[in-house]
Amino acid sequence: MNPEEIAKIAQIASVLEVSGYPKPGNVHRNRDFHDMVFEDFLISGIVIGDIIKEAASHMRSIGNSMDFRESNIGEYIHKAVMETDRWVANNTNLGIIMLLTPIAMSAAISDNLNELRENIHNVIKYSTVSDAINLYLAISIADAGGMGDQKDLDVNSNDSIIELEHENLNIFDVLNISSSWDSLAKELTTKMPITFEIGFPIFSNLRKTFSINTSTVVTFLTILSNVPDTLISRKYGNEKAKKVSDMAKTLLNYLGPVDSNDSLSSEHGLAANKIAIGFDEKIFKEKLYEFDNYLFENKLNPGTTADLTASSIMVSYLSDFLLP
Numbered sequence: 001m002n003p004e005e006i007a008k009i010a011q012i013a014s015v016l017e018v019s020g021y022p023k024p025g026n027v028h029r030n031r032d033f034h035d036m037v038f039e040d041f042l043i044s045g046i047v048i049g050d051i052i053k054e055a056a057s058h059m060r061s062i063g064n065s066m067d068f069r070e071s072n073i074g075e076y077i078h079k080a081v082m083e084t085d086r087w088v089a090n091n092t093n094l095g096i097i098m099l100l101t102p103i104a105m106s107a108a109i110s111d112n113l114n115e116l117r118e119n120i121h122n123v124i125k126y127s128t129v130s131d132a133i134n135l136y137l138a139i140s141i142a143d144a145g146g147m148g149d150q151k152d153l154d155v156n157s158n159d160s161i162i163e164l165e166h167e168n169l170n171i172f173d174v175l176n177i178s179s180s181w182d183s184l185a186k187e188l189t190t191k192m193p194i195t196f197e198i199g200f201p202i203f204s205n206l207r208k209t210f211s212i213n214t215s216t217v218v219t220f221l222t223i224l225s226n227v228p229d230t231l232i233s234r235k236y237g238n239e240k241a242k243k244v245s246d247m248a249k250t251l252l253n254y255l256g257p258v259d260s261n262d263s264l265s266s267e268h269g270l271a272a273n274k275i276a277i278g279f280d281e282k283i284f285k286e287k288l289y290e291f292d293n294y295l296f297e298n299k300l301n302p303g304t305t306a307d308l309t310a311s312s313i314m315v316s317y318l319s320d321f322l323l324p
Contacts, residue, residue, distance in 0.1 A: 001107045001321050003056035010052045010100045013314035014045025014093065017306060020216030022288055024224075024248070025295030025302045036090040044084045044092040051080040052104045059105035059123075066109075068122045074131030074138075074171060077101050081138040094142040095184050095307030098135075099195070102188070103314055112323035113196075116315070121191045127171040132164050135171055183230045184304050192311070199223050199312025204319060217288070218255070220302075220309045225249035229302035236300065244300055251291055254284045 018041035021028035029038055055076035062070045080097045106119035164174070172189055179186035187194055202222050206215035225248040233241035295301070 001056075001110070001318070003053045003060060003104075003108055005321065006056045006104045006107045006318070007049045007053035009314055009317045010104050011045055011049045012317060013100065013310045014048070014096055015042055016212060016216055016313050017096070017220075017310035018042065018045065020213055020220060020309070022292040023217055023220050023306065023309075024288065024292040025244075025300050026306050031292070031296065036088075036092060040088045040090060040092050043087050045096075047083050047087050048080045048093065048097060048100075051076055051083055052100065054079075055101055056104045056108040060108040063109040068126035069128055071105060071123050071127065072131065073102060073105060073123055073127055074134030076105070078134040078138040078141075081141050085141055091142040094139065095304060096310045097138070098184065098188065099192075099307055099311040100314055103311060103318070107318050107322070110322060113315075113319060116318065116322060117191055117196055124175070124188050125170075125172045129164055129168050129170055131171050132169055132174050133161055135174070136160060136164070181230060181234065182304075183227055184307060187308065187311075194223060194227055194308050195311045195315055198226055199308055200315040200319070203312050204316045207316070216309065216313065218252075219312055220305060221248045221252055223308050223312070224302050224305045225252055227305070227308075229305045231303040232300055240300070244295065244302065247291060247294075251284075251287050254280065254287050 017023075018027060018038065019029055021030050027033055027036060027038055027041055032038055055073070058076075059071055077097055080101065081094060084093055084097070102120045102123045103116070105123055106116050110116040110119050163169075167173075175185040176189045177185075179189050183194070199219050199222070203215050203219040206218055210218075225245055228238065228241035228245045230241070232244055
């Protein structure tokens with residue numbers, strides 16, 4: 001794919017994700033937080049475009065050799081975070097950058113969705129210690145809450161960079177360490193199952209019939225109902241994160257019964273035709289706003305789910321240009 005088109009899709013995915021409203025517990029067009037506002041996320045989604053294009057162009061230039069060690073993915077993640085930091089004073093998009101950068105780079109050398117998914121895995125798996133160091137520098141700049149501040153390879157410790165070099169650890173290695181408590185890390189070390197198997201098919205099905213906003217919000221809720229948000233679990237514990245996921249699942253029931261003949265519905269709780277069965281938009285919106293208010297008032301922010309929604313949207317739009 002053309003790197004310029006890839007960059008535009010990354011920007012589109014970023015701004016559509018934050019524009020979905022009400023996207024419970026997150027900043028959206030009708031909800032600001034005290035330390036970050038809707039416009040911060042719009043700006044963040046736009047300013048990474050040039051870096052994403054540069055990353056995709058670089059990957060395309062080394063495509064013939066297919067040496068994934070030359071991808072420099074850590075450098076581009078670091079650059080995107082630094083560019084965001086120039087324009088916005090908060091960590092608005094570290095998770096999105098970590099997901100969208102390997103997707104973009106892989107799209108530049110992929111002809112179909114299967115290749116895309118495999119290339120994403122290879123970009124991460126065959127990264128270098130230099131990439132890992134750049135990732136740590138990016139996390140440090142973003143000051144990501146809860147990410148990398150465990151005992152092993154603490155991002156806030158100066159000794160961690162030395163340890164990365166000494167142990168020759170790459171991005172896959174360090175994310176694999178944190179994959180047990182961070183679903184974004186797990187996503188990037190397991191061929192992105194949430195993105196490719198839940199979010200992308202849901203969003204793609206929905207946008208054939210429903211508005212982009214409805215598609216975004218319901219994709220977010222579907223991911224949340226299936227995968228407890230690890231940003232919430234790191235702050236408040238696994239039990240609270242599970243409760244929030246159960247609440248999302250209950251909310252999705254207002255869209256109508258699951259069609260048992262639809263494998264996607266049966267497995268993940270929703271498909272496009274599910275909304276068409278017994279869907280009462282007024283009641284659903286009332287319950288949606290109630291859920292949003294509850295999460296906001298209790299400071300429960302499913303931020304990782306929002307990141308995974310953005311990656312799902314990006315893959316959906318890329319699929320318009322790639323073979324199945």
